[in-house]
Amino acid sequence: MASLWEYANPVKFMRLSNWLMPVSAVLAAALIAVGLYWGFFLTPDDYRQGATIKIIFLHVPAALMAINAWAMMLVTSLIWLIRRHHVSALAAKAAGPIGATMTLIALITGAIWGQPMWGTWWAWDPRLTSFLILFLFYVGYIALWSAIEDPDTAADLTAVLCLVGSVFAVLSRYAALFWNQGLHQGASLSVAPGTRMDWSYKGPLYLCMIGFVLLFVALVLAGTRTEIRARRSRALMTRERARA
Amino acid sequence: MIALLIRDLRLAFRAGGGFGLGLGFFLILAVLVPLGVGPDPVTLGIIAPGILWVGALLACLLSLDRLFALDHEDGSLDLLATSPIPLEGVVAVKALAHWGTTGLPLALAAPVLGILLNLPGAAYGTLMLSLILGTPALSMIGAFGAALTVGLKRGGLLLSLLVLPMYMPTLVFGAQAVTRAAQGLDPTTPLVLLAGITAGSIALLPFAAAFALRINLR
Amino acid sequence: MIALLIRDLRLAFRAGGGFGLGLGFFLILAVLVPLGVGPDPVTLGIIAPGILWVGALLACLLSLDRLFALDHEDGSLDLLATSPIPLEGVVAVKALAHWGTTGLPLALAAPVLGILLNLPGAAYGTLMLSLILGTPALSMIGAFGAALTVGLKRGGLLLSLLVLPMYMPTLVFGAQAVTRAAQGLDPTTPLVLLAGITAGSIALLPFAAAFALRINLR
Amino acid sequence: MEMRVTDLACARGGLPLIEGMSFTVAGGEALVLRGPNGSGKTTLLRTLAGLQPALSGEISCPPEQMTYGAHADGLKAVLSVAENLSFWAAIHGQRDIAPALAAMNLTELAERPAQTLSAGQKRRLGLARLLVTGRWLWVLDEPTVSLDAASVALFAAVVRGHLAQGGAALMATHIDLGLAEARVLELAPYKAALPVDPGFDEAFL
Amino acid sequence: MEMRVTDLACARGGLPLIEGMSFTVAGGEALVLRGPNGSGKTTLLRTLAGLQPALSGEISCPPEQMTYGAHADGLKAVLSVAENLSFWAAIHGQRDIAPALAAMNLTELAERPAQTLSAGQKRRLGLARLLVTGRWLWVLDEPTVSLDAASVALFAAVVRGHLAQGGAALMATHIDLGLAEARVLELAPYKAALPVDPGFDEAFL
Amino acid sequence: MPDLGTYATEVLLAYAVSLGLLALLITWTWARSRRVRRDLAALEARVTRV
Numbered sequence A: 001m002a003s004l005w006e007y008a009n010p011v012k013f014m015r016l017s018n019w020l021m022p023v024s025a026v027l028a029a030a031l032i033a034v035g036l037y038w039g040f041f042l043t044p045d046d047y048r049q050g051a052t053i054k055i056i057f058l059h060v061p062a063a064l065m066a067i068n069a070w071a072m073m074l075v076t077s078l079i080w081l082i083r084r085h086h087v088s089a090l091a092a093k094a095a096g097p098i099g100a101t102m103t104l105i106a107l108i109t110g111a112i113w114g115q116p117m118w119g120t121w122w123a124w125d126p127r128l129t130s131f132l133i134l135f136l137f138y139v140g141y142i143a144l145w146s147a148i149e150d151p152d153t154a155a156d157l158t159a160v161l162c163l164v165g166s167v168f169a170v171l172s173r174y175a176a177l178f179w180n181q182g183l184h185q186g187a188s189l190s191v192a193p194g195t196r197m198d199w200s201y202k203g204p205l206y207l208c209m210i211g212f213v214l215l216f217v218a219l220v221l222a223g224t225r226t227e228i229r230a231r232r233s234r235a236l237m238t239r240e241r242a243r244a
Numbered sequence B, C: 001m002i003a004l005l006i007r008d009l010r011l012a013f014r015a016g017g018g019f020g021l022g023l024g025f026f027l028i029l030a031v032l033v034p035l036g037v038g039p040d041p042v043t044l045g046i047i048a049p050g051i052l053w054v055g056a057l058l059a060c061l062l063s064l065d066r067l068f069a070l071d072h073e074d075g076s077l078d079l080l081a082t083s084p085i086p087l088e089g090v091v092a093v094k095a096l097a098h099w100g101t102t103g104l105p106l107a108l109a110a111p112v113l114g115i116l117l118n119l120p121g122a123a124y125g126t127l128m129l130s131l132i133l134g135t136p137a138l139s140m141i142g143a144f145g146a147a148l149t150v151g152l153k154r155g156g157l158l159l160s161l162l163v164l165p166m167y168m169p170t171l172v173f174g175a176q177a178v179t180r181a182a183q184g185l186d187p188t189t190p191l192v193l194l195a196g197i198t199a200g201s202i203a204l205l206p207f208a209a210a211f212a213l214r215i216n217l218r
Numbered sequence D, E: 001m002e003m004r005v006t007d008l009a010c011a012r013g014g015l016p017l018i019e020g021m022s023f024t025v026a027g028g029e030a031l032v033l034r035g036p037n038g039s040g041k042t043t044l045l046r047t048l049a050g051l052q053p054a055l056s057g058e059i060s061c062p063p064e065q066m067t068y069g070a071h072a073d074g075l076k077a078v079l080s081v082a083e084n085l086s087f088w089a090a091i092h093g094q095r096d097i098a099p100a101l102a103a104m105n106l107t108e109l110a111e112r113p114a115q116t117l118s119a120g121q122k123r124r125l126g127l128a129r130l131l132v133t134g135r136w137l138w139v140l141d142e143p144t145v146s147l148d149a150a151s152v153a154l155f156a157a158v159v160r161g162h163l164a165q166g167g168a169a170l171m172a173t174h175i176d177l178g179l180a181e182a183r184v185l186e187l188a189p190y191k192a193a194l195p196v197d198p199g200f201d202e203a204f205l
Numbered sequence F: 001m002p003d004l005g006t007y008a009t010e011v012l013l014a015y016a017v018s019l020g021l022l023a024l025l026i027t028w029t030w031a032r033s034r035r036v037r038r039d040l041a042a043l044e045a046r047v048t049r050v
């Protein structure tokens, strides 16, 4: 098998993503549509939370992707710093706004959910707090990308920010836990056997989670393709300028 | 290195008194908050640890953007980068000078402001200790943020945006320590965590900051 | 004049988004205060009006030091002073641009932060109104302070020190208006006073600031 | 159009530098100011431009008729060449920047952000500003710093064009501007004597 | 002591400016770099000084043996002339600044804050820094900007002294330095050709 | 349409906001992709013609 690094070449990457992007987009659309339809129309109300349980099908996948997008940025940033593959840096750049949106969705659905459950739009619960901090990290990351003219400089600096930021994001999580015990529900999906959740909830939730992963893949691929093209445009413009 | 430290301290004092001003800002914040919040002593006592720590943090932040920017503008940074001192050392020394002119005086002055904000008597020692332990981390993290944004015009606000989320753990542990002390609880755990963050920042961030500076000088 | 306004707005947007960043700082402050103070919603609700106003004030302050400093450093200010535009107009336009990129977005975003700080529901309208009425005064007073300190290196903190006392009336009336609204009282009087301060600042301070600028250019 | 300076004295840092200076610049004339470093050329030009008060003496021409070109160029790093120039044009109520760009050979760089220019290119942009002010008297402080020979010639041509239209230029410089027709004014004879100590008097000096 | 540059290529703003450049500077030699504005002199000097990476090529001499003098002088406005100079001396492990002050005719200004110097005086202070670095290779970008004739001669004398002690200097300039013995290196022949477009490849260019 | 009981507003709001944000993200990605693609095509045409 050819090395995975081959796809660090923009041409190879464009060829691969040319079919991978639409495939994952279609799959994502299908899974999310089925999952949300199942969850919204066919799932019974929870005995405690009533109809609000339906929010989980958006809330949890978005929260999942919010964290995973940052993890992916961390990995691609490292690859850029070590192997200096441009595609990797551009993929990290493309993931920024997507991760930020996912974080925002998790925050907003959580806030809306909090209104009936905890009686308040916002509570300074550790998980909520660390998500807010994560959102700020995303915003800072995106702002740094857009503030720097030179693409390689921007890639280097944002990569360092991502590395250092990751450490502080993890620290923030502990700090938040230390600070306040919180209201938020613990992880109930991770304990697989003896699970508390019924399949009528789990089914659509899993579908949506896989759907969100695929949506993320599709969006990152699309975004990276765009960034590669933008980068190429820039290079051509520089050449044109030089010719003048 | 010592020459650099002396120069930076001298610049801070000479240029309108960097250190008096950090203090001034801290003092004014301690005055503004009661004006904004209202004079109720019980409320003030409860929020005092948090406000004092937030104030210290903002006072640090406000002077950060010029940490490397001035040297960048007048070309000193290019010359320092080609000097015999490693850039990591330059970053560390500059963070130290920043701490010496903001963090340290802030820590020493904090008890006075505690009185303004009605801080409970038991917390004064912890307040100073937590600030002395925590503010070096603020300066070091800030130096990293300043290194990231040094080339950018109006980097000041971008710097705040990048740095503030990273200040969050320091703030939480610092304020928690003081709050616990004010409530008569044991503040050791947050103080130890605070010291840990400071030690970690000092050990690692000079390298990240020097890397960022080299990129920005390119 | 319009050319100057357009240039300043363009610079603010171009240079890393002056306006997004003012907002960012405000948001971050609203996050930090609960982290420092603790999560209790009742306490937060009480201090929310004061904190929001202090936050708006600091967000304004943070971007002030560069209001004239950048133009001074690159020589534009000399050229503007010898241009056909009166220096009073330059000051007014620059204050307006500053308000458009910090005060106005801050006022619009404040309700969201009110939620974070548990601001009582009745106060949201007054919060926005008071900020819209009061922030122009902050920008104008700040422009005066910036004009006073423009020649000085590290003028940033001196600027804060000079400007913060002048911000006090604005802060008090603004926070009072919101606090009253939060308690269900009538906020009209402080709002009127706020509008008065703004009107007075806009009418008088451009002249003082232009005078200070002329002295500093000498 | 004429600027007549009579018995001017100026000071810098509280110390008189120049005194008893009188000269005239009329439309169509270029005057080159020469003097060693620290002799007060910048001080004199800033005084003429109205940026600092004269100690004594008369300047017949109000600052509104001059444009001052300082050591610094007043460029905004994030704005493009064209945006920088249009701004100054708009401030002076002018519109068309194309001739100024062409005159200083900047047309090709028009879309470049100013921060990506080399030292000499920045200077050319700074000089192009003069053309969009529409003022008759140019007061320039070392205008050709960092310029290569071709650009100096370009600048000389621009000044000649300005003079031909009845404008005038007063330039401080240490190097040859390639303007043979310019009159030279040496600053040395006007060096201020140290003031006699008037004792503890109103002026303190 | 010798710096040998072999087949160097450098770029600025993503665009190759210079390629195939080879030259040698040995101790005792001065090399003057000439080229029109925007030809890449500053870029080349920064590359040699290790501030930006070269596209390709070899530089035999590590940046630790050179000192770089940029367009900007790196002066602190609120520090005095002596303090500014002592700082750079201390950074480079030197002590005595008196000879450097004397060489650039700054002794009388030693206690003046740098912000009260005129343009040329600032430049002299910037050049005095070279003498306290103790490095053998000076890499200077337009060192004589703003200097009057006497100061240029002073600078030429300082460079000659440095060469006589086995040092070397590489200077970019547009004007005559009064150093007749200096070799001149024209940048024009090394102008980078536009790279052939490799299409959509890792380098993007 | 299922009966959402007392929580209809919250649930519907949550769905509307989330799907709205996703739609916004997708539209933005798509619009930017189109714009960049068009610009690049124009540039390639111009540059390679010379």
Ligand code: HEM
Pocket (backbone or CB within 6 Å): A056, A059, A060, A063, A064, A106, A107, A108, A109, A110, A111, A112, A113, A114, A115, A117, A118, A127, A128, A129, A131, A132, A184, A185, A186, A187, A188, A189, A190
């Ligand atoms: C802004 C507010 C909120 C944020 C940022 C947030 C964040 C998160 C995150 C990150 C997860 C994934 C945790 C994991 O997989 O371990 C999660 C899961 C979950 N959240 Fe929230 N949440 C918020 C509000 C709420 C509210 C108000 C409720 C309901 C009362 C809620 C209920 C849940 C549930 C049931 C899960 C699934 C837990 C599991 O079974 O793993 N969340 N939330």
Ligand SMILES: Nc1ncnc2c1ncn2[C@@H]1O[C@H](COP(=O)(O)OP(=O)(O)OP(=O)(O)O)[C@@H](O)[C@H]1O
Pocket (backbone or CB within 6 Å): D012, D013, D014, D017, D035, D036, D037, D038, D039, D040, D041, D042, D043, D044, E115, E116, E117, E118, E119, E120, E121, E146
């Ligand atoms: N802010 C200041 N305070 C005190 N003295 C000053 C100040 N600025 C300049 N000087 C002194 O005033 C004198 C004249 O300075 P000026 O800048 O006018 O000289 P110049 O003729 O323009 O010199 P150059 O050719 O070097 O630019 C110099 O001796 C300088 O040291």
Ligand SMILES: Nc1ncnc2c1ncn2[C@@H]1O[C@H](COP(=O)(O)OP(=O)(O)OP(=O)(O)O)[C@@H](O)[C@H]1O
Pocket (backbone or CB within 6 Å): D115, D116, D117, D118, D119, D120, D121, D146, E012, E013, E014, E017, E035, E036, E037, E038, E039, E040, E041, E042, E043, E044
């Ligand atoms: N940051 C940058 N981004 C993009 N291009 C740049 C940047 N800086 C300089 N350039 C361009 O690179 C080229 C070389 O610049 P450089 O400063 O090396 O020229 P120079 O030979 O020193 O010119 P001068 O004599 O005017 O100082 C110029 O055409 C300039 O426009």
Ligand SMILES: [Mg+2]
Pocket (backbone or CB within 6 Å): D041, D042, D043, D141, E118, E119, E120
């Ligand atoms: Mg001068």
Ligand SMILES: [Mg+2]
Pocket (backbone or CB within 6 Å): D118, D119, D120, E041, E042, E043, E141
């Ligand atoms: Mg150059």
